[in-house]
Amino acid sequence: MMGTITAFPIPTVTIPGLPDVGPISDASKFVLERAGTGSVLATAVRDYVALYVRSFLNLPFNLKTDYGAVGDGVADDTVAIQAALDAGGMIYAPAGTYRITAGLVAAKQFYMFGASWGSVISGPALGAGVDALTLRPPSAGVMWGTVIRDLQINAGTGRHALEMDLSATGASLALCTFQNLVLLGGTNGRGVHLDNANLNGLFLSRITDSYIQNGVQLLNSGDSLEISRNAIFGANVSIDMSSEPGAASVVIDSNNLTSAGGAVQLDLMTQAKVLYNQCEQAAAYTGAAAAQINLADCTNCLIADNNLNTLSNVPSNIVLNGTSTGNTISRNVMTVQVAAPGYHLAAGPSATGNFLCADNQYFSAGVGQVQFPSLNLGAAQFGAFAGPLAGANGWVAGIDAVRQGIFYTRDVSGRVTVTGNIRNGSNVAGAVFATLPVGYRPAVIQRAIAAVFNAGNWTTGLVRVSTNGDIGIDTVALASNADVQLDFSFMAL
Numbered sequence: 010m011m012g013t014i015t016a017f018p019i020p021t022v023t024i025p026g027l028p029d030v031g032p033i034s035d036a037s038k039f040v041l042e043r044a045g046t047g048s049v050l051a052t053a054v055r056d057y058v059a060l061y062v063r064s065f066l067n068l069p070f071n072l073k074t075d076y077g078a079v080g081d082g083v084a085d086d087t088v089a090i091q092a093a094l095d096a097g098g099m100i101y102a103p104a105g106t107y108r109i110t111a112g113l114v115a116a117k118q119f120y121m122f123g124a125s126w127g128s129v130i131s132g133p134a135l136g137a138g139v140d141a142l143t144l145r146p147p148s149a150g151v152m153w154g155t156v157i158r159d160l161q162i163n164a165g166t167g168r169h170a171l172e173m174d175l176s177a178t179g180a181s182l183a184l185c186t187f188q189n190l191v192l193l194g195g196t197n198g199r200g201v202h203l204d205n206a207n208l209n210g211l212f213l214s215r216i217t218d219s220y221i222q223n224g225v226q227l228l229n230s231g232d233s234l235e236i237s238r239n240a241i242f243g244a245n246v247s248i249d250m251s252s253e254p255g256a257a258s259v260v261i262d263s264n265n266l267t268s269a270g271g272a273v274q275l276d277l278m279t280q281a282k283v284l285y286n287q288c289e290q291a292a293a294y295t296g297a298a299a300a301q302i303n304l305a306d307c308t309n310c311l312i313a314d315n316n317l318n319t320l321s322n323v324p325s326n327i328v329l330n331g332t333s334t335g336n337t338i339s340r341n342v343m344t345v346q347v348a349a350p351g352y353h354l355a356a357g358p359s360a361t362g363n364f365l366c367a368d369n370q371y372f373s374a375g376v377g378q379v380q381f382p383s384l385n386l387g388a389a390q391f392g393a394f395a396g397p398l399a400g401a402n403g404w405v406a407g408i409d410a411v412r413q414g415i416f417y418t419r420d421v422s423g424r425v426t427v428t429g430n431i432r433n434g435s436n437v438a439g440a441v442f443a444t445l446p447v448g449y450r451p452a453v454i455q456r457a458i459a460a461v462f463n464a465g466n467w468t469t470g471l472v473r474v475s476t477n478g479d480i481g482i483d484t485v486a487l488a489s490n491a492d493v494q495l496d497f498s499f500m501a502l
Contacts, residue, residue: 069101080105123160135167149179159190168198185214192222251276270296306331339366398443404434445478457497462486
């Protein structure tokens, strides 16, 4: 028995964002490669179906085959790349050099990737104030999830390689990823720059695994940002950041930072973490803070596990400025290679209550250069050794290379530690070495044993700390011309 075929209408399907290819009025003309009234070209149908399949499968659009870019470094590919950014979605830049003669601007989400660093967007003759690529969300708009990876962006004679412009009211960027890029800032620009004067927001985003010329500047940035595993070099500070009010939790880790303006500048930051970075001031210093890492008005930040070397180009490794408080400095290796007054770590007069842990390592190099640890912290930091105290009765700094003179610190529990090395003063009973300042004095007289080196022999002696802060010899005289090692603690008044 032969069945029958029942005809039924094909429903109309609308695919948002795809072009309308027009009505099909004559089925015999549907596949013809010619136009006619009411007919549709076969090529149009082919392109329509290809576009639908590509969108459905989330396949990328190709800058060359889909948008007509040439990528030979000669042709002007500005219009082609701009058309791709206007369309948004996933964009593939095959290997080649895409010359642009005007700045590119993206106002909607996109995912652009290249053939690693073989794909280059280059603006060799851009104007001085022109940025190679700008992300510019509309007013009250959020660009979610924009990704740029595996290509180069060269601003040439222009300004910033990658600019994030949040100047429109309520505009913000979130969940952005910039990875495995070469970002070459222009003569007067940065590799990455954020314009956020209106305090909108850059949130939950990361810059990783990239090679960046002329620094990263993210002023008035937002929450939960990551800058990691980058090599940052050239002019300016490698990483220059500040937070908008209420923002916190920025991680800067495992970068190689060698820029002329220093490694890291943080202003008004809360809970930032600067970890595992290699910081070398290889170029002549051009910054204003005279330090590789400078914190200004920062709270509860962690500076840890960094390797810092001033070489011969900047006075200090870490400086705490403004009203910085509650910051922790731990497990850093700090080398100073400049003459005094260079410091491993220094603090301004208004920076108080910061924590200097005992697990930092200090090195110096060269005749006449600062000895380690060279600290200029005053008496307002927890765990920070202040000093040396002024010697009395002929006592001067000893010969120990680690700590020459008498230094002192107080931790958060009120325990005072006195340490150091002195020599050649008055050795009679009751002779005073130096005097501790108010806040570092005991409630009752304290006594401690000191190691005494004289004429090639080690002995011990008893020292006393009085309630007026005097540190000196107790009731038994020490050997003459002695070198005295101090290392004891007590609870302060």
